[in-house]
Amino acid sequence: MSQLTILSALTLGAPFAQLEPKWRTLNPDIALDFHWHPSTVIAQQVAAGVAADAIVATIETQAQLESEGFLQADSVTDLVDSPIGFAVLPGVTPPDISTPEAVKQTLLAARSVAWSAGGASGIYFAELLKQLGIDAEVRARGTIIRAGYTAEQLHNGAADIALQQISELLMVPNIQIVGALPAPLQQPVSLAGSVLQTSDNAVAAQRFLHWLQTPEVFAVFSQYGLTKRY
Incomplete structure:
Protein backbone atom coordinates (compact mmCIF):
# COMPACT_ATOMS: atom_id res chain seq x y z
CA MET A 1 0.00 0.00 0.00
CA SER A 82 -15.25 28.89 2.74
CA PRO A 83 -17.31 31.65 4.42
CA ILE A 84 -16.27 33.24 7.70
CA GLY A 85 -18.70 33.31 10.60
CA PHE A 86 -19.28 33.40 14.34
CA ALA A 87 -20.07 30.83 17.03
CA VAL A 88 -21.23 31.00 20.65
CA LEU A 89 -22.01 28.37 23.26
CA PRO A 90 -25.29 26.44 23.08
CA GLY A 91 -28.12 28.13 24.93
CA VAL A 92 -26.68 31.62 24.48
CA THR A 93 -28.94 34.07 22.66
CA PRO A 94 -27.29 34.51 19.24
CA PRO A 95 -26.00 38.06 18.78
CA ASP A 96 -27.18 40.15 15.85
CA ILE A 97 -24.77 39.97 12.90
CA SER A 98 -27.31 40.79 10.17
CA THR A 99 -25.69 44.05 9.04
CA PRO A 100 -22.24 45.65 9.25
CA GLU A 101 -23.45 47.99 11.99
CA ALA A 102 -24.94 45.08 13.94
CA VAL A 103 -21.63 43.20 13.68
CA LYS A 104 -19.78 46.27 14.93
CA GLN A 105 -22.05 46.64 17.96
CA THR A 106 -21.91 42.91 18.71
CA LEU A 107 -18.12 42.95 18.69
CA LEU A 108 -17.99 46.02 20.95
CA ALA A 109 -20.44 44.42 23.38
CA ALA A 110 -18.61 41.09 23.60
CA ARG A 111 -16.58 40.29 26.68
CA SER A 112 -13.93 38.75 24.42
CA VAL A 113 -13.79 37.65 20.78
CA ALA A 114 -11.53 34.75 19.79
CA TRP A 115 -9.70 34.62 16.46
CA SER A 116 -6.62 32.95 15.03
CA ALA A 117 -3.67 35.15 14.15
CA GLY A 118 -2.21 32.50 11.82
CA GLY A 119 -5.40 31.59 9.94
CA ALA A 120 -6.75 33.24 6.80
CA SER A 121 -9.96 34.20 8.58
CA GLY A 122 -8.08 35.80 11.46
CA ILE A 123 -5.82 37.75 9.13
CA TYR A 124 -8.90 39.10 7.37
CA PHE A 125 -10.65 39.83 10.67
CA ALA A 126 -7.71 41.92 11.86
CA GLU A 127 -8.15 44.12 8.80
CA LEU A 128 -11.92 44.18 9.23
CA LEU A 129 -11.58 45.56 12.76
CA LYS A 130 -9.58 48.46 11.35
CA GLN A 131 -12.17 48.95 8.61
CA LEU A 132 -14.93 49.12 11.22
CA GLY A 133 -12.88 51.52 13.36
CA ILE A 134 -12.92 49.28 16.45
CA ASP A 135 -9.51 47.62 16.32
CA ALA A 136 -8.16 48.99 19.60
CA GLU A 137 -11.32 48.27 21.60
CA VAL A 138 -11.83 44.69 20.39
CA ARG A 139 -8.14 43.75 20.36
CA ALA A 140 -7.69 44.95 23.96
CA ARG A 141 -10.18 42.27 25.07
CA GLY A 142 -9.49 39.77 22.31
CA THR A 143 -8.46 36.15 22.73
CA ILE A 144 -5.95 35.72 19.93
CA ILE A 145 -4.55 32.23 19.34
CA ARG A 146 -1.63 31.42 17.05
CA ALA A 147 -3.40 28.51 15.35
CA GLY A 148 -6.09 25.91 15.98
CA TYR A 149 -9.83 26.08 16.52
CA THR A 150 -11.11 29.32 17.99
CA ALA A 151 -14.37 27.78 19.26
CA GLU A 152 -12.33 25.90 21.88
CA GLN A 153 -11.94 29.29 23.57
CA LEU A 154 -15.70 29.30 24.21
CA HIS A 155 -15.51 26.10 26.24
CA ASN A 156 -12.54 27.17 28.34
CA GLY A 157 -14.22 30.49 29.14
CA ALA A 158 -11.62 32.69 27.48
CA ALA A 159 -14.08 34.14 24.97
CA ASP A 160 -17.82 34.44 24.46
CA ILE A 161 -17.72 34.78 20.65
CA ALA A 162 -15.46 32.87 18.27
CA LEU A 163 -14.70 33.89 14.69
CA GLN A 164 -13.35 31.50 12.06
CA GLN A 165 -14.33 29.77 8.86
CA ILE A 166 -17.64 28.05 9.58
CA SER A 167 -16.27 24.64 8.62
CA GLU A 168 -13.52 25.11 11.23
CA LEU A 169 -15.93 26.26 13.92
CA LEU A 170 -17.83 23.01 13.33
CA MET A 171 -14.75 20.99 14.26
CA VAL A 172 -15.47 21.83 17.91
CA PRO A 173 -18.42 19.92 19.42
CA ASN A 174 -21.20 21.54 21.44
CA ILE A 175 -21.08 25.01 19.93
CA GLN A 176 -23.78 27.09 18.23
CA ILE A 177 -23.16 28.64 14.82
CA VAL A 178 -24.52 32.18 14.82
CA GLY A 179 -24.09 32.58 11.07
CA ALA A 180 -21.81 33.98 8.40
CA LEU A 181 -20.60 37.56 8.20
CA PRO A 182 -23.13 39.64 6.22
CA ALA A 183 -22.43 40.08 2.52
CA PRO A 184 -20.85 43.58 2.74
CA LEU A 185 -18.25 42.23 5.19
CA GLN A 186 -17.91 38.66 3.96
CA GLN A 187 -14.70 37.56 2.28
CA PRO A 188 -14.77 33.79 1.83
CA VAL A 189 -11.46 31.99 2.10
Whole structure:
Protein backbone atom coordinates (compact mmCIF):
# COMPACT_ATOMS: atom_id res chain seq x y z
CA MET A 1 0.00 0.00 0.00
CA SER A 2 1.21 3.51 -0.82
CA GLN A 3 0.54 6.65 1.20
CA LEU A 4 -0.17 10.24 0.30
CA THR A 5 1.01 12.86 2.77
CA ILE A 6 -1.21 15.92 2.56
CA LEU A 7 -0.68 19.27 4.26
CA SER A 8 -4.17 20.69 4.50
CA ALA A 9 -5.86 23.82 5.77
CA LEU A 10 -7.97 23.26 8.87
CA THR A 11 -11.07 24.07 6.81
CA LEU A 12 -11.40 20.55 5.46
CA GLY A 13 -10.92 18.76 8.78
CA ALA A 14 -14.63 18.42 9.54
CA PRO A 15 -15.70 17.25 6.05
CA PHE A 16 -12.89 14.70 5.93
CA ALA A 17 -14.20 12.91 8.97
CA GLN A 18 -16.88 11.75 6.50
CA LEU A 19 -14.84 11.73 3.29
CA GLU A 20 -11.81 9.68 4.26
CA PRO A 21 -13.79 6.39 4.53
CA LYS A 22 -15.23 7.08 1.05
CA TRP A 23 -11.70 7.50 -0.33
CA ARG A 24 -10.58 4.24 1.33
CA THR A 25 -13.45 2.39 -0.32
CA LEU A 26 -12.53 3.72 -3.76
CA ASN A 27 -8.75 3.54 -3.28
CA PRO A 28 -7.92 0.79 -0.77
CA ASP A 29 -4.29 0.77 -1.94
CA ILE A 30 -3.65 4.47 -1.19
CA ALA A 31 -3.72 5.67 2.42
CA LEU A 32 -4.14 9.35 3.29
CA ASP A 33 -1.92 10.94 5.93
CA PHE A 34 -3.28 14.40 6.78
CA HIS A 35 -1.44 17.14 8.63
CA TRP A 36 -3.79 20.01 9.52
CA HIS A 37 -2.41 23.56 9.70
CA PRO A 38 -3.28 27.15 8.81
CA SER A 39 -2.21 28.01 5.28
CA THR A 40 0.50 30.34 6.58
CA VAL A 41 2.08 27.41 8.43
CA ILE A 42 1.77 25.17 5.36
CA ALA A 43 3.73 27.73 3.33
CA GLN A 44 6.44 27.78 5.98
CA GLN A 45 6.63 23.99 6.11
CA VAL A 46 6.88 23.60 2.34
CA ALA A 47 9.60 26.25 2.17
CA ALA A 48 11.45 24.41 4.95
CA GLY A 49 11.42 21.19 2.96
CA VAL A 50 8.82 19.19 4.90
CA ALA A 51 8.15 15.98 2.96
CA ALA A 52 4.62 15.83 1.49
CA ASP A 53 2.84 14.95 -1.74
CA ALA A 54 0.09 17.57 -1.92
CA ILE A 55 -1.22 20.65 -0.19
CA VAL A 56 -4.67 22.14 0.23
CA ALA A 57 -4.36 25.81 1.13
CA THR A 58 -5.58 29.28 0.28
CA ILE A 59 -5.20 30.48 -3.28
CA GLU A 60 -2.82 33.16 -1.98
CA THR A 61 -0.57 30.49 -0.48
CA GLN A 62 -0.78 28.47 -3.71
CA ALA A 63 0.26 31.50 -5.77
CA GLN A 64 3.19 32.21 -3.46
CA LEU A 65 4.48 28.63 -3.52
CA GLU A 66 3.95 28.35 -7.28
CA SER A 67 5.99 31.50 -7.88
CA GLU A 68 8.76 30.06 -5.68
CA GLY A 69 8.88 26.84 -7.69
CA PHE A 70 7.53 24.43 -5.07
CA LEU A 71 4.49 23.21 -7.04
CA GLN A 72 4.29 20.96 -10.08
CA ALA A 73 3.30 22.84 -13.21
CA ASP A 74 -0.44 22.86 -13.97
CA SER A 75 -1.30 20.91 -10.81
CA VAL A 76 -3.21 23.69 -9.02
CA THR A 77 -6.82 22.55 -8.66
CA ASP A 78 -9.59 24.93 -7.56
CA LEU A 79 -11.70 23.48 -4.74
CA VAL A 80 -14.01 25.54 -2.52
CA ASP A 81 -14.82 28.92 -1.03
CA SER A 82 -15.25 28.89 2.74
CA PRO A 83 -17.31 31.65 4.42
CA ILE A 84 -16.27 33.24 7.70
CA GLY A 85 -18.70 33.31 10.60
CA PHE A 86 -19.28 33.40 14.34
CA ALA A 87 -20.07 30.83 17.03
CA VAL A 88 -21.23 31.00 20.65
CA LEU A 89 -22.01 28.37 23.26
CA PRO A 90 -25.29 26.44 23.08
CA GLY A 91 -28.12 28.13 24.93
CA VAL A 92 -26.68 31.62 24.48
CA THR A 93 -28.94 34.07 22.66
CA PRO A 94 -27.29 34.51 19.24
CA PRO A 95 -26.00 38.06 18.78
CA ASP A 96 -27.18 40.15 15.85
CA ILE A 97 -24.77 39.97 12.90
CA SER A 98 -27.31 40.79 10.17
CA THR A 99 -25.69 44.05 9.04
CA PRO A 100 -22.24 45.65 9.25
CA GLU A 101 -23.45 47.99 11.99
CA ALA A 102 -24.94 45.08 13.94
CA VAL A 103 -21.63 43.20 13.68
CA LYS A 104 -19.78 46.27 14.93
CA GLN A 105 -22.05 46.64 17.96
CA THR A 106 -21.91 42.91 18.71
CA LEU A 107 -18.12 42.95 18.69
CA LEU A 108 -17.99 46.02 20.95
CA ALA A 109 -20.44 44.42 23.38
CA ALA A 110 -18.61 41.09 23.60
CA ARG A 111 -16.58 40.29 26.68
CA SER A 112 -13.93 38.75 24.42
CA VAL A 113 -13.79 37.65 20.78
CA ALA A 114 -11.53 34.75 19.79
CA TRP A 115 -9.70 34.62 16.46
CA SER A 116 -6.62 32.95 15.03
CA ALA A 117 -3.67 35.15 14.15
CA GLY A 118 -2.21 32.50 11.82
CA GLY A 119 -5.40 31.59 9.94
CA ALA A 120 -6.75 33.24 6.80
CA SER A 121 -9.96 34.20 8.58
CA GLY A 122 -8.08 35.80 11.46
CA ILE A 123 -5.82 37.75 9.13
CA TYR A 124 -8.90 39.10 7.37
CA PHE A 125 -10.65 39.83 10.67
CA ALA A 126 -7.71 41.92 11.86
CA GLU A 127 -8.15 44.12 8.80
CA LEU A 128 -11.92 44.18 9.23
CA LEU A 129 -11.58 45.56 12.76
CA LYS A 130 -9.58 48.46 11.35
CA GLN A 131 -12.17 48.95 8.61
CA LEU A 132 -14.93 49.12 11.22
CA GLY A 133 -12.88 51.52 13.36
CA ILE A 134 -12.92 49.28 16.45
CA ASP A 135 -9.51 47.62 16.32
CA ALA A 136 -8.16 48.99 19.60
CA GLU A 137 -11.32 48.27 21.60
CA VAL A 138 -11.83 44.69 20.39
CA ARG A 139 -8.14 43.75 20.36
CA ALA A 140 -7.69 44.95 23.96
CA ARG A 141 -10.18 42.27 25.07
CA GLY A 142 -9.49 39.77 22.31
CA THR A 143 -8.46 36.15 22.73
CA ILE A 144 -5.95 35.72 19.93
CA ILE A 145 -4.55 32.23 19.34
CA ARG A 146 -1.63 31.42 17.05
CA ALA A 147 -3.40 28.51 15.35
CA GLY A 148 -6.09 25.91 15.98
CA TYR A 149 -9.83 26.08 16.52
CA THR A 150 -11.11 29.32 17.99
CA ALA A 151 -14.37 27.78 19.26
CA GLU A 152 -12.33 25.90 21.88
CA GLN A 153 -11.94 29.29 23.57
CA LEU A 154 -15.70 29.30 24.21
CA HIS A 155 -15.51 26.10 26.24
CA ASN A 156 -12.54 27.17 28.34
CA GLY A 157 -14.22 30.49 29.14
CA ALA A 158 -11.62 32.69 27.48
CA ALA A 159 -14.08 34.14 24.97
CA ASP A 160 -17.82 34.44 24.46
CA ILE A 161 -17.72 34.78 20.65
CA ALA A 162 -15.46 32.87 18.27
CA LEU A 163 -14.70 33.89 14.69
CA GLN A 164 -13.35 31.50 12.06
CA GLN A 165 -14.33 29.77 8.86
CA ILE A 166 -17.64 28.05 9.58
CA SER A 167 -16.27 24.64 8.62
CA GLU A 168 -13.52 25.11 11.23
CA LEU A 169 -15.93 26.26 13.92
CA LEU A 170 -17.83 23.01 13.33
CA MET A 171 -14.75 20.99 14.26
CA VAL A 172 -15.47 21.83 17.91
CA PRO A 173 -18.42 19.92 19.42
CA ASN A 174 -21.20 21.54 21.44
CA ILE A 175 -21.08 25.01 19.93
CA GLN A 176 -23.78 27.09 18.23
CA ILE A 177 -23.16 28.64 14.82
CA VAL A 178 -24.52 32.18 14.82
CA GLY A 179 -24.09 32.58 11.07
CA ALA A 180 -21.81 33.98 8.40
CA LEU A 181 -20.60 37.56 8.20
CA PRO A 182 -23.13 39.64 6.22
CA ALA A 183 -22.43 40.08 2.52
CA PRO A 184 -20.85 43.58 2.74
CA LEU A 185 -18.25 42.23 5.19
CA GLN A 186 -17.91 38.66 3.96
CA GLN A 187 -14.70 37.56 2.28
CA PRO A 188 -14.77 33.79 1.83
CA VAL A 189 -11.46 31.99 2.10
CA SER A 190 -10.74 30.38 -1.28
CA LEU A 191 -8.97 27.01 -1.26
CA ALA A 192 -7.13 25.07 -3.92
CA GLY A 193 -4.99 21.95 -3.98
CA SER A 194 -1.70 21.24 -5.71
CA VAL A 195 1.02 18.62 -6.05
CA LEU A 196 4.46 19.38 -4.66
CA GLN A 197 7.57 19.12 -6.81
CA THR A 198 9.07 16.74 -4.26
CA SER A 199 6.16 14.25 -4.36
CA ASP A 200 7.10 10.61 -4.91
CA ASN A 201 3.51 9.77 -5.84
CA ALA A 202 2.41 12.65 -8.06
CA VAL A 203 -0.08 10.67 -10.16
CA ALA A 204 -1.99 9.48 -7.10
CA ALA A 205 -1.80 12.97 -5.57
CA GLN A 206 -3.38 14.51 -8.66
CA ARG A 207 -6.04 11.79 -8.64
CA PHE A 208 -6.86 12.73 -5.06
CA LEU A 209 -7.21 16.42 -5.97
CA HIS A 210 -9.48 15.61 -8.91
CA TRP A 211 -11.60 13.42 -6.62
CA LEU A 212 -12.13 16.46 -4.40
CA GLN A 213 -14.00 18.06 -7.31
CA THR A 214 -16.52 15.21 -7.74
CA PRO A 215 -20.23 15.61 -6.91
CA GLU A 216 -19.96 12.98 -4.16
CA VAL A 217 -17.31 15.00 -2.36
CA PHE A 218 -19.01 18.34 -2.91
CA ALA A 219 -22.22 16.98 -1.40
CA VAL A 220 -20.26 16.58 1.85
CA PHE A 221 -18.46 19.92 1.51
CA SER A 222 -21.78 21.71 1.11
CA GLN A 223 -22.93 20.43 4.51
CA TYR A 224 -20.23 22.67 6.01
CA GLY A 225 -21.16 25.79 4.07
CA LEU A 226 -18.46 25.33 1.45
CA THR A 227 -19.22 26.43 -2.10
CA LYS A 228 -17.67 25.44 -5.43
CA ARG A 229 -14.76 27.21 -7.09
CA TYR A 230 -14.81 24.98 -10.19
